[in-house]
Amino acid sequence: MKIEVENLSKKYKGEYALKDVSFTLEEPKIYGLLGRNGAGKTTFMDILAGNILATSGSIRVDGEDPFDNRRITESICLIKEGNNFKKDLKVKQVLKLFAFFYPGWDEELAGNLVKSFGLPANAAVKSLSKGMESALGIITGLASKAPVTIFDEPYIGLDVAARKKFYELLLETYEADERTIILSTHLIDEVSLLFEEVLILQEGSLALQREAEFLRENVCTVSGAVEQVEYFLKGKEVIEKKTFAGMMTAYVYSSMKEARESGLQVESVPIQELMIYLTDGRKGA
Numbered sequence: 001m002k003i004e005v006e007n008l009s010k011k012y013k014g015e016y017a018l019k020d021v022s023f024t025l026e027e028p029k030i031y032g033l034l035g036r037n038g039a040g041k042t043t044f045m046d047i048l049a050g051n052i053l054a055t056s057g058s059i060r061v062d063g064e065d066p067f068d069n070r071r072i073t074e075s076i077c078l079i080k081e082g083n084n085f086k087k088d089l090k091v092k093q094v095l096k097l098f099a100f101f102y103p104g105w106d107e108e109l110a111g112n113l114v115k116s117f118g119l120p121a122n123a124a125v126k127s128l129s130k131g132m133e134s135a136l137g138i139i140t141g142l143a144s145k146a147p148v149t150i151f152d153e154p155y156i157g158l159d160v161a162a163r164k165k166f167y168e169l170l171l172e173t174y175e176a177d178e179r180t181i182i183l184s185t186h187l188i189d190e191v192s193l194l195f196e197e198v199l200i201l202q203e204g205s206l207a208l209q210r211e212a213e214f215l216r217e218n219v220c221t222v223s224g225a226v227e228q229v230e231y232f233l234k235g236k237e238v239i240e241k242k243t244f245a246g247m248m249t250a251y252v253y254s255s256m257k258e259a260r261e262s263g264l265q266v267e268s269v270p271i272q273e274l275m276i277y278l279t280d281g282r283k284g285a
């Protein structure tokens with residue numbers, strides 16, 4: 001499903017949570033939606049899922065506004081970090097509700113995942129541990145097979161092994177059945193290899209939208225003598241540079257190959273680090 005965002009703004013009590021954000025998500029892909037605390041990620045995901053209205057601008061999913069629009073919302077599944085389910089419902093009732101709401105619901109996958117995460121089908125949501133409740137969110141998100149599936153920090157309380165299992169399942173189900181997956185997370189290092197495209201929000205504005213592979217190959221740090229580094233940086237987009245004792249290290253948009261050929265010391269920049277630099281109130285991309 002194509003998602004078109006145009007000059008989208010959302011204000012809460014006069015303050016912008018999102019400000020004039022425009023971008024398009026063309027194809028089914030795994031998108032990483034990143035940004036510091038309060039950057040506007042959850043606000044955006046809530047508007048996309050049709051839960052809240054924007055203050056101005058528009059969002060179109062296959063040409064339609066998702067707000068109060070069942071045809072679109074049955075194609076979008078948003079799993080948040082908690083409170084996804086009514087506390088009094090039993091696990092099996094939650095699954096039934098999701099099966100009723102989502103036309104593409106995969107009953108077999110849901111059943112297998114419930115067993116594999118060891119969830120008690122007859123237990124009420126309120127009796128589940130935090131990790132188990134997160135597992136239920138992950139199960140419903142994956143089994144919804146919604147053409148747009150959004151996970152907003154879905155793993156509170158999940159230990160590292162369970163999170164690893166989530167990433168594997170996400171990839172497996174995505175490869176079997178491509179759809180748009182938007183994953184918002186602060187554990188960027190853990191998941192960045194899954195991302196095909198990365199969007200970074202900074203204080204309500206879009207700071208970056210780029211293919212993950214482009215970022216892996218075309219953002220690097222170069223270090224060496226100040227003059228040598230300055231010479232290399234000429235005409236290039238520099239994210240950040242630091243000088244210490246006659247040596248300079250710069251974060252720059254440049255192919256790793258070109259940087260290596262310059263004879264400078266070159267290192268790749270993990271997406272997590274790039275996010276930190278781009279959202280540090282310094283130069284953006």
Ligand SMILES: Nc1ncnc2c1ncn2[C@@H]1O[C@H](COP(=O)(O)OP(=O)(O)OP(=O)(O)O)[C@@H](O)[C@H]1O
Nearest residue numbers: 012013016017035036037038039040041042043044
């Ligand atoms: N219901 C609300 N009422 C008032 N202000 C809100 C509301 N929801 C969000 N905000 C504000 O809007 C801004 C963006 O919040 P949002 O939750 O979208 O950020 P986020 O990027 O998801 O942050 P985090 O990574 O901490 O979850 C913040 O300043 C937040 O305080």
